[in-house]
Amino acid sequence: MARLTTTLTVAVALIAVAGCAKKPPADLPPPPGNSGPGPGSGDGNIVPGSRADFERSVTSNTIHFALDQYDINAESRAILDSQATWLARYPNVAVSLEGHADERGTREYNLALGDRRANSAKNYLAARGVNPARISTISYGKERPIALGSDEQAWAQNRRAVTIVLN
Amino acid sequence: MRKTLLTILLALSATAAHAQQPPAPTSAPAPGAPAPSGQQSGELVVDVEGGQSAPLGIAIPVMPTSAVVSTPAGPTDQLGAQLTQIVTNDLKSSGLFNPSAPSALKAVPYPEVTAPTFDYWAGAGASALVQGFVKANGDGTLTVGCYLYDIAARTELIRQGFVVPPSDWRRAGHKCADMVYTKLTGEGPYFDSRVVYVSETGPKGRRIKRLAIMDQDGANHRFLTNGQSIVLTPRLTPDQRSIVYMSYVADRAGGLDRPAIYVYDLASSRQRLLVPAANLTFAPRVSPDGKWVLFSKAVAGATNIYRVPFAGGDAQKLTDTPGIDTGGSYSPDGTRIVFESDRSGGQQLYVMNADGTQQKRISFGGGRYATPVWSPRGNLIAFTKMAGNFRIGVVSPAGGNEQLLTNDWQDEGPSWSPNGRVLMFFRSGRGGGGTADLWSVDLTGVNERKLATPLDGSDPAWGPLRP
Numbered sequence: 298m299a300r301l302t303t304t305l306t307v308a309v310a311l312i313a314v315a316g317c318a319k320k321p322p323a324d325l326p327p328p329p330g331n332s333g334p335g336p337g338s339g340d341g342n343i344v345p346g347s348r349a350d351f352e353r354s355v356t357s358n359t360i361h362f363a364l365d366q367y368d369i370n371a372e373s374r375a376i377l378d379s380q381a382t383w384l385a386r387y388p389n390v391a392v393s394l395e396g397h398a399d400e401r402g403t404r405e406y407n408l409a410l411g412d413r414r415a416n417s418a419k420n421y422l423a424a425r426g427v428n429p430a431r432i433s434t435i436s437y438g439k440e441r442p443i444a445l446g447s448d449e450q451a452w453a454q455n456r457r458a459v460t461i462v463l464n
Numbered sequence: 465m466r467k468t469l470l471t472i473l474l475a476l477s478a479t480a481a482h483a484q485q486p487p488a489p490t491s492a493p494a495p496g497a498p499a500p501s502g503q504q505s506g507e508l509v510v511d512v513e514g515g516q517s518a519p520l521g522i523a524i525p526v527m528p529t530s531a532v533v534s535t536p537a538g539p540t541d542q543l544g545a546q547l548t549q550i551v552t553n554d555l556k557s558s559g560l561f562n563p564s565a566p567s568a569l570k571a572v573p574y575p576e577v578t579a580p581t582f583d584y585w586a587g588a589g590a591s592a593l594v595q596g597f598v599k600a601n602g603d604g605t606l607t608v609g610c611y612l613y614d615i616a617a618r619t620e621l622i623r624q625g626f627v628v629p630p631s632d633w634r635r636a637g638h639k640c641a642d643m644v645y646t647k648l649t650g651e652g653p654y655f656d657s658r659v660v661y662v663s664e665t666g667p668k669g670r671r672i673k674r675l676a677i678m679d680q681d682g683a684n685h686r687f688l689t690n691g692q693s694i695v696l697t698p699r700l701t702p703d704q705r706s707i708v709y710m711s712y713v714a715d716r717a718g719g720l721d722r723p724a725i726y727v728y729d730l731a732s733s734r735q736r737l738l739v740p741a742a743n744l745t746f747a748p749r750v751s752p753d754g755k756w757v758l759f760s761k762a763v764a765g766a767t768n769i770y771r772v773p774f775a776g777g778d779a780q781k782l783t784d785t786p787g788i789d790t791g792g793s794y795s796p797d798g799t800r801i802v803f804e805s806d807r808s809g810g811q812q813l814y815v816m817n818a819d820g821t822q823q824k825r826i827s828f829g830g831g832r833y834a835t836p837v838w839s840p841r842g843n844l845i846a847f848t849k850m851a852g853n854f855r856i857g858v859v860s861p862a863g864g865n866e867q868l869l870t871n872d873w874q875d876e877g878p879s880w881s882p883n884g885r886v887l888m889f890f891r892s893g894r895g896g897g898g899t900a901d902l903w904s905v906d907l908t909g910v911n912e913r914k915l916a917t918p919l920d921g922s923d924p925a926w927g928p929l930r931p
Contacts (some may be wrong), residue, residue: 306785319841331877365810368715384837393720400892401850401854401874402812402832402850403791403835403848403854403876403877404696404697404876404877404922404923405697405746405747405760405790405791405834405835406744406788406790406791406804406806406834407762408696408723408744408762408790409744409746409749409762409767409788409790411790412744412762412765412767413762413765413766413767416762416764416765417765420765422508433720434744435720435723435744436723436744436762437694440671440673440694440696441669441670442668442669443665443669445668445669445895445896446895446896447894447895447898463720
């Protein structure tokens with residue numbers, strides 16, 4: 298699982314680089330202020346302000362929810378705070394918030410529930426100073442589970458809102 | 465697509481017009497034909513409530529042809545065999561009939577279609593007899609004759625003739641089965657109808673979903689979208705010319721998914737965006753007169769129900785809560801709407817007038833209630849109930865007489881047959897290999913059947929009876 302994630306991150310990084318190579322950003326974002334980029338062997342090409350940079354810098358790009366709930370708990374607040382910090386550093390970057398639900402709900406209700414969760418996260422980020430105009434939301438309901446099991450653990454992973462950097 | 469109209473020719477005059485050759489449907493045997501002793505004079509009737517436990521024995525011998533003629537649908541003798549199979553399968557699928565295999569029955573010569581050998585059939589163990597014929601007409605059409613007999617009473621109960629273009633030959637079989645079903649049960653017909661649904665394949669985390677349409681029995685299956693975008697919750701319009709559905713078509717500029725409601729035109733294969741909106745719009749439902757489409761729109765986390773003209777235009781808001789209101793369904797007369805709302809905490813069913821006034825809760829049992837669908841007869845509302853298992857059930861529009869019809873891990877999204885006697889839904893399995901399939905169940909909670917589809921299936925919507 299961990300290895301898979303790493304591979305994915307690298308792939309995303311490469312795509313991001315390829316995308317940026319054609320069209321460099323108009324003004325260069327300031328260098329990251331804290332902790333510095335992990336100068337590990339594969340990370341050298343991560344562009345500051347990119348999706349890969351976001352995913353490397355924040356605590357997590359995903360927050361989770363209780364069954365049929367959409368409130369932001371303490372753990373999620375810490376995650377969103379780290380996202381807000383990164384977003385403050387790159388004020389021109391737009392994000393999409395994807396809301397998801399587990400499979401134990403009806404299809405249309407889950408679409409609405411996913412929208413509620415995405416908006417809940419959006420509102421929190423806005424309260425932390427991120428311009429809401431930078432944040433679009435989309436609900437996938439129960440259409441895109443990340444954990445494929447049919448048990449409490451899988452469902453807990455699937456009740457989520459994911460912040461995706463658009464670039 | 466060529467316009468293909470099925471002509472229903474009623475009884476005697478019909479067959480006379482089309483059958484210059486035998487079996488000139490002379491006249492049906494006189495109603496007063498002698499009944500065997502001990503035979504009640506009462507009519508042959510199938511009880512739709514009790515009939516499931518003792519299905520009626522019915523013999524449907526292979527339909528002969530007046531002359532073997534090659535047609536675009538195949539030679540007429542083969543068509544006769546295939547049509548007989550369609551009638552057999554339809555009646556059997558209702559759970560109310562127990563047809564013998566056509567091949568196990570005696571061959572019926574063409575002239576015998578209108579003059580059955582009752583003595584023979586009386587010994588064959590069936591109560592009813594369906595005979596028919598196929599004939600190729602000079603103008604390229606086919607005539608299919610369909611006759612229903614009461615074996616014990618030695619009488620003809622009803623006959624109909626159907627003239628179809630060869631491309632629509634299967635519909636003649638469904639019409640024949642509908643005639644038999646309706647005559648013997650007193651219920652409305654439903655076999656000559658279509659189903660739109662979402663065909664599914666691929667891994668659970670990345671399902672490929674395609675819009676598909678097929679006949680009620682799974683024949684004439686056709687994919688309508690290519691699977692590049694997620695599609696959900698299709699519904700046939702009352703005129704059966706279009707399908708409203710929800711799709712995650714990618715935005716032209718940014719390539720981002722933009723979930724929205726579309727109208728797919730079956731004749732042209734073109735689709736149009738119904739509700740242009742930056743917000744999530746979903747759950748489209750067409751009004752019985754075809755003039756309106758109910759839908760749900762999520763604004764800042766709250767979802768409410770709106771209606772928009774089918775042709776497009778300004779939407780009108782019908783509900784206004786901070787919660788989630790969705791899944792509306794019109795009553796058959798178009799005056800009321802049943803929907804689900806979590807305004808009380810969990811999902812429950814509510815009924816309101818078509819203009820949004822007088823919203824009233826009708827479900828009060830334990831658990832959550834969702835996906836309400838008003839029966840075409842008007843007297844029941846089907847739903848998904850979530851309390852442990854997800855189950856299909858029905859309740860009266862006033863809220864009483866709740867009955868659960870299925871009991872599996874996850875049954876969802878019922879849709880009524882055109883006559884309001886059968887419910888189609890989808891059943892999901894557990895885990896990463898968990899698939900979804902289309903199933904049907906009788907209104908009395910028996911006769912659960914899995915429908916054969918090329919791939920997995922979900923979100924079935926049963927269309928109206930075809931004209």
